[in-house]
Amino acid sequence: MKKALVTGVNGQVGKALLATAPEGWTCIALDRAALDLADPAAIERLVADERPDLVLNPAAYTAVDKAESEPDLAFAINAAAPGAFARALAQTGGQLVQVSTDFVFDGSSGTAYRPDDQRNPQSIYGASKAAGEDAAGDAAIIVRTSWVYAAGGANFVRTMLRLMRERDQLRVVADQIGSPTWATGLARTLWGLAQAGTPGVYHHRDAGVASWYDFAVAIAEEAQAIGLLDRIPAITPxxxxxxxxxxxxxxxxxxxxxxxxGLLGDDAVHWRHNLRTMLEEEKALG
Known part of the structure; x- marks a missing residue:
């Protein structure tokens, strides 16, 4: 039985990683109480004690706007922590899978960003995650993703559902383009890349692209179709x-x-399909 340390287990991706763990793996679930990611010494002690085969690190400081006024904390969690995991695993022999973000790019490209494209973060959050990639090092598996959501989590989908129930009209940004990503699909990819064991930088997102406005309209339509919404409010781009x-x-x-x-030998599932699945799970949660 192989051992994996999984951080951020109260978050969307952490929960999904525990739920999708392959046969033959035992997971040690780490929340903030179990491990303070702002404490590099605690990280190195834990790895030395547990000697895991794998560390899956989706935990992060993700308050994008708040990070502008808390840069030290953002960098401690998003940059120093991956560095501490990397140093400790270099001694014990385990593999680090570090989750990163589309925010390491500046958004000026007209084509999809490749893993080796130049980074140019425009925010403290993005800069801290880019620093985390560097700190994780060449031996790590680094996986960038975007617009993550899951049933029961804190995310755009559930925020929209709440606002759509409360309001007659919503205004949603239409000039930011990306790809929604279902946490369960991301988790399966993280496990797949971990088992493939090839260090490097990788990207994961659902198939298709959308603006936040497109995503909101789809949420409304799909939620109404399964009875999560009684009506669709006016949505203005x-x-x-x-x-x-x-x-x-x-x-x-x-x-x-x-x-x-290509490495995993599968295809990305379209975001709208995964949105339907998530909304069905959300409905089941009551």
Whole structure:
């Protein structure tokens, strides 16, 4: 039986990783109480004590706007922690799988970002995650993803559902383009890449692209179809400039997943299909 340390187990991806663990793996589930990711010494002690075959690290400081005013904490969790895991695993022999983000890119590309494209983060959050990639090092498996959501989690889908029940009209940004990603599909890819064992930078997202406005409209339509919404409110597309935020978002952050899918020998599932599955799970949660 192989041993994996899984961080952030109260988060969307951490929960999904535990739920999709392949046969032959035992998982040690780590939440904030079990491991303070802002404490590199604690990380190195834990790895030395447990000697895992694998560390799956989806945990992160993800408050994108708040990071602008808390850079030290963002860098401690998003950059120093992967470095601590990497140093400890270099001694014990285990593999690090570090989850990263589309925010390492500036959004100026007109085509999907490849894993080796130049990074140029435009926010503290993006910069801290890019630093985390560097700290994880060449021996790690680094997986960038985007727009992650899951049933029961804190995410755009569930925020939209709440607002659609409360309001008659919503305004949603239409000039930021990316790809929604279902956490369960991401988790399966993380396990697949871990088992393949080839270090490097990889991308994962669901097939298809969307603006946040497109995503919101799809959420409304799919949710109404299964009875999660009684009615669909008016949804108005707006520009990013109409909804200013402390942190700058990439206007285009579609990720090229061809290397990942080629290695794993499968195809990405379209985001709208996965959205339906998630909404059915959300309905089952009551």
């Amino acid at each position: 707006i520009a990013t400039s109409d909804y200013p935020t402390p942190a700058r978002r990439p206007s285009f952050s579609v990720l090229d997943v061809s290397t990942t899918r």
